[in-house]
Amino acid sequence: MNVDIALFAYLSDHQPDGKGGRHARTFDLPEGTKVADVIASWGLPDQPRIVFVNNRHAPETAELHKGDRLAIFPPIAGG
Amino acid sequence: MRELLFVDMSTLSIERKPLPEKWHRYGGRALTDAIVYDMVPPTADPLSQENVLVFAPGLLAGTTAPNAGRLSVGAKSPLTGGLKESNSGGQGGHALGKLKIAAIVVTGKPADPAARYMLTIEADGSAKLDRVDAWAGMKNYALADAIKALRPTDDRYSTITNGPAGEAGLKASGIAMSDMKGYPNRFAGRGGMGAVMGSKGLKAIVVSDKGLPYLEHADKEAFNAAMKRFSTALTTHPVSGTGLPTYGTNVLMNILNEAGGLPTRNFSSGHFDDVEGVSGEKQREVTLERGGNVKHGCHTGCVIQCSRYWVDKDGAYVTKGPEYETAWAFGTDCGISDMDVVAGLDRICGEYGLDTIEMGNTIAVYMDSGAIAFGDGPAAIKALKSIFEDGAPGKILGDGAEAVGMKFGVEHIPVVKHQAMPAYEPRAVQGIGVTYATSPQGADHTAGYTITANILGVGGTVDPLKTEGQADLSKNLQIATAMLDALGFCIFVAFPVLDIPDAFVAIFDMTAAHTGDAWDTDELMRLGRETLTFERLFNEGAGFTAADDRLPVWMKTVPLPPHNTVFEVTDADLDAVWDFVPETANAMGLR
Numbered sequence: 065m066n067v068d069i070a071l072f073a074y075l076s077d078h079q080p081d082g083k084g085g086r087h088a089r090t091f092d093l094p095e096g097t098k099v100a101d102v103i104a105s106w107g108l109p110d111q112p113r114i115v116f117v118n119n120r121h122a123p124e125t126a127e128l129h130k131g132d133r134l135a136i137f138p139p140i141a142g143g
Numbered sequence: 144m145r146e147l148l149f150v151d152m153s154t155l156s157i158e159r160k161p162l163p164e165k166w167h168r169y170g171g172r173a174l175t176d177a178i179v180y181d182m183v184p185p186t187a188d189p190l191s192q193e194n195v196l197v198f199a200p201g202l203l204a205g206t207t208a209p210n211a212g213r214l215s216v217g218a219k220s221p222l223t224g225g226l227k228e229s230n231s232g233g234q235g236g237h238a239l240g241k242l243k244i245a246a247i248v249v250t251g252k253p254a255d256p257a258a259r260y261m262l263t264i265e266a267d268g269s270a271k272l273d274r275v276d277a278w279a280g281m282k283n284y285a286l287a288d289a290i291k292a293l294r295p296t297d298d299r300y301s302t303i304t305n306g307p308a309g310e311a312g313l314k315a316s317g318i319a320m321s322d323m324k325g326y327p328n329r330f331a332g333r334g335g336m337g338a339v340m341g342s343k344g345l346k347a348i349v350v351s352d353k354g355l356p357y358l359e360h361a362d363k364e365a366f367n368a369a370m371k372r373f374s375t376a377l378t379t380h381p382v383s384g385t386g387l388p389t390y391g392t393n394v395l396m397n398i399l400n401e402a403g404g405l406p407t408r409n410f411s412s413g414h415f416d417d418v419e420g421v422s423g424e425k426q427r428e429v430t431l432e433r434g435g436n437v438k439h440g441c442h443t444g445c446v447i448q449c450s451r452y453w454v455d456k457d458g459a460y461v462t463k464g465p466e467y468e469t470a471w472a473f474g475t476d477c478g479i480s481d482m483d484v485v486a487g488l489d490r491i492c493g494e495y496g497l498d499t500i501e502m503g504n505t506i507a508v509y510m511d512s513g514a515i516a517f518g519d520g521p522a523a524i525k526a527l528k529s530i531f532e533d534g535a536p537g538k539i540l541g542d543g544a545e546a547v548g549m550k551f552g553v554e555h556i557p558v559v560k561h562q563a564m565p566a567y568e569p570r571a572v573q574g575i576g577v578t579y580a581t582s583p584q585g586a587d588h589t590a591g592y593t594i595t596a597n598i599l600g601v602g603g604t605v606d607p608l609k610t611e612g613q614a615d616l617s618k619n620l621q622i623a624t625a626m627l628d629a630l631g632f633c634i635f636v637a638f639p640v641l642d643i644p645d646a647f648v649a650i651f652d653m654t655a656a657h658t659g660d661a662w663d664t665d666e667l668m669r670l671g672r673e674t675l676t677f678e679r680l681f682n683e684g685a686g687f688t689a690a691d692d693r694l695p696v697w698m699k700t701v702p703l704p705p706h707n708t709v710f711e712v713t714d715a716d717l718d719a720v721w722d723f724v725p726e727t728a729n730a731m732g733l734r
Contacts, residue, residue, distance in 0.1 A: 086419065142392030
């Protein structure tokens with residue numbers, strides 16, 4: 065199933081194509097893939113993350129569906 | 144031991160008095176509020192001699208407490224009509240702290256409206272007023288240079304300056320403070336404090352702390368131990384230790400966009416397709432390519448170091464690296480995706496002394512009127528400059544978003560208590576809507592920064608799209624923030640403090656060890672509640688009612704894409720935010 069995945073701030077280094085950048089790429093993932101599975105297989109650093117699926121906060125246990133957009137941020141903040 | 148420096152601009156006299164015992168536990172915002180409450184009739188005209196302008200460093204200013212050098216500026220606001228505290232970084236806070244000046248209190252008004260004065264405070268504590276009429280209309284960067292030419296070459300001093308916007312009495316004017324390199328690029332931006340400074344004929348304040356040591360503590364060992372724990376919390380928490388130093392505040396642009404809460408084109412959507420050009424990541428990449436600095440603190444003693452400089456294609460300094468609020472206001476809210484345009488607009492505001500949040504909103508509202516097009520960078524620059532050109536229709540722009548919206552018949556004017564909203568959409572982030580509506584400061588994000596739990600997962604999580612928990616979240620953050628503002632801390636210490644309990648303990652340990660007074664959680668929260676109580680009572684006296692603690696009606700009726708939600712926190716929940724005020728006022732002896 066096709067899922068768009070975008071990584072932000074210093075996480076964008078972990079995009080599999082090695083090209084960095086914040087734009088989403090489309091990936092063909094197995095049915096039933098969870099957010100946590102993507103995090104594990106891409107080797108994201110072990111620290112708190114902020115996860116959005118389709119522009120809403122989602123837990124890492126959330127299951128992804130065809131056409132979803134997944135966006136992950138490292139711990140960031142500002143004012 | 145701390146003193147008040149009274150500067151009377153009617154008689155041009157300066158007097159030092161001991162800080163009254165009743166204000167012994169106050170600094171920063173608590174002290175500016177207490178003094179304005181005490182001295183200014185709430186119905187006063189903010190540009191008359193009845194208003195006062197107060198500059199107060201925090202309770203820990205002048206010490207080595209990390210991130211404790213912020214400076215509070217207080218007065219009755221010409222923009223909101225309420226009790227304003229405008230908070231800034233820069234070097235002035237610690238300088239005044241080392242001088243043991245609890246506050247500079249500027250009163251009165253010179254008889255001659257053409258007169259301009261500079262107040263100079265030397266390291267030996269002496270203070271004088273000099274007439275500087277030739278500096279009338281001088282912009283902030285030239286002013287900083289003019290002051291430098293007067294100071295000894297080996298001096299150590301900070302500047303607090305008023306640009307042409309303040310001199311013209313514009314409601315969107317702010318006051319510039321010097322950073323560690325002496326650039327006048329830190330700001331007490333919100334609420335028209337520049338206009339108050341201008342009404343008193345005060346063009347500049349220079350504070351020299353050359354040769355002055357850090358202050359002594361009641362218990363030096365206890366202070367140093369607590370300071371180390373606090374510093375460790377700041378540098379090891381991923382937000383204050385990694386995220387902020389790497390990207391600065393503008394790292395927020397992409398996450399608010401992802402959440403659908405990034406106000407775009409005058410709050411007409413929560414998502415900006417062209418966000419990449421004004422994002423924090425892009426800002427960092429371009430700055431590095433051009434050889435600019437991407438990490439420094441805005442004041443001595445900052446260990447977070449979230450500031451940076453923006454440079455042009457040749458690597459020359461243009462302005463302070465635009466903060467998220469500025470990149471949003473002049474970028475996303477105006478439909479502009481070019482950071483060089485944003486930086487140019489920021490530099491203009493820095494020169495003239497204008498609040499970038501208010502001015503970005505003002506340009507966006509002006510665009511919404513059809514006068515110029517969304518996304519037209521050159522037109523935005525021309526409009527901003529037109530404020531200061533004779534005969535231009537743009538002069539009204541300097542009075543802010545509401546004034547422009549009303550004059551040009553714009554339907555959606557994003558203000559509360561006449562002050563324009565910062566970079567978070569209440570319809571998609573309900574918690575910040577509570578803060579915007581209820582804060583005595585008007586629409587203000589730092590006053591009760593619910594983005595922590597609503598978006599960032601700091602200090603817990605509260606779903607931004609639902610109403611549950613938002614009023615309590617805002618209320619508790621407003622109290623805690625007022626407390627941090629009174630101590631002189633940069634509010635970014637809140638990120639580690641919300642997640643690391645010992646960081647909060649370290650705050651009152653430092654405060655107790657420095658002052659010799661008993662401080663604990665209850666005392667800190669009391670400080671926060673008392674600060675807010677001054678503001679609520681003053682505003683009540685100025686004529687504010689519950690009707691002023693509301694968002695614009697259209698935010699309750701017009702759904703915001705992409706989530707297509709409206710603001711739904713009830714009026715009853717908004718009003719309950721202030722349920723602690725009567726009891727606090729009673730305990731303070733004010734009611």
